[in-house]
Amino acid sequence: MIRLAKLLAKIVVWFIGISLGLVVLFKFVPVPVTATMVLDGNGITKDWESLSNIDRDLVRAVIAAEDGKFCSHSGFDAEAIENAIKRNAEGGRIRGGSTISQQTAKNVFLWQGGGYVRKGFEAWFTFLIEKIWGKRRIMEVYLNVAETGIGTYGAEAGAQRYWHKSAASLSEMEAARMAAxxxxxxxxxxxxxxxxxRGYGNTIAARIGVVRRDGLDSCVYD
Structure with missing residues (x-):
């Protein structure tokens, strides 16, 4: 038992050290590839862009669609998680309560799919990126690693795929449809x-104005 306890302690120490090292590294270095990309049988098309080269309306669109409290929570939206648990208990289609921070942690460091083990790791990495990266870097990484189409990853690759233009010059409706x-x-x-x-995209386009008016993206740019 003592040997097992020592082994487990070593594993925990190594995991903490490696995870901290990766999070610090990716605060400054573009994420080269993710497990989702590697396992995608459709290949990988991606093009990393800094947040300054991604239209602000796309930032507003994903906040409107995915995480309206992005600038006010510390990585987890307790109300959204509670509501998701209640809805899932009623049956039907499984719904999540993940924030953009949680999705970023999962996309960069983990794998797709559910399970309590993965959720536990996701919580740990979410805590780390909130503390070490900050909101602007989380949004930047999210918009560069999120799957935007079949075999397509990131805002720039998505914009080029769908409209043959840069992610820096998206219209409100284009940003809303990508977010949808x-x-x-x-x-x-x-x-x-x-x-x-189509209707959902129109709703997100309308919500972009709300995000702009209420400064719900202020933590990304201030």
């Missing part, structure tokens, strides 16, 4: 969307 597809980019159309996806 982010949770399920393999299933939701970005260009010429129909039905619910």
């Amino acid at each position: 597809a982010l949770p399920l980019p393999k299933k939701r159309a970005v260009t010429n969307p129909r039905g619910w996806v």
